[in-house]
Amino acid sequence: MKLLLYIPEFFGISAEVYVILIVLAVPVFFIWRRIWKKRIATTSSRRITIWVLTMITTPLLYVGIVIITMLVMEYYPKRDFDRNEWLNNKDDRYEYSGDIIDSKMLIGKSKSEVIKILGDDGNEYNNNDWYYPLGFRPELGNIDPDSLEIDFKNDKVINVVQHKR
Numbered sequence: 001m002k003l004l005l006y007i008p009e010f011f012g013i014s015a016e017v018y019v020i021l022i023v024l025a026v027p028v029f030f031i032w033r034r035i036w037k038k039r040i041a042t043t044s045s046r047r048i049t050i051w052v053l054t055m056i057t058t059p060l061l062y063v064g065i066v067i068i069t070m071l072v073m074e075y076y077p078k079r080d081f082d083r084n085e086w087l088n089n090k091d092d093r094y095e096y097s098g099d100i101i102d103s104k105m106l107i108g109k110s111k112s113e114v115i116k117i118l119g120d121d122g123n124e125y126n127n128n129d130w131y132y133p134l135g136f137r138p139e140l141g142n143i144d145p146d147s148l149e150i151d152f153k154n155d156k157v158i159n160v161v162q163h164k165r
Helices: 015-036 043-074 083-088 094-103 111-118
Strands: 129-135 146-153 156-164
Touching: 015 043, 083 111, 094 129, 094 146, 094 156, 111 129, 111 146
Parallel strands: none
Antiparallel strands: 129 146, 146 156
16 A cells, blocks of 8 residues: 555655656747747757746646645734624634734733633633643644633733734
């Protein structure tokens, strides 16, 4: 079974990267050929120019595609705090946590006031560290949900941070 999952590496790069580069290189080659067809008169100079440009731009295109893909995968909207959305959509609370922290809306509030704002998520009233689950924030390799950690001192909020578990 392990034999089916093995992907060979050449020069420290897995084989599928080379396949992707070849697939990208074909249209890049034809685009460069079309651009330089009438601009360079001699055939040998044109061929060398096209091949060199293809070999330079194809890896750059690949890296650009990888970076854009990673940015798209890790994007999530940051929204202003909305109590109804916070209470009804527990899986997407991470979208509101930034506003809660940045606006310092909970600093100085009592435990009962925090419950009125964020609801009761099973935190013990006598405990001075409360956690509100935020759901899974989109990012590569994220397998643990984040939480909003609220620290109390003398029944008043002194610190609010987003905590990765």
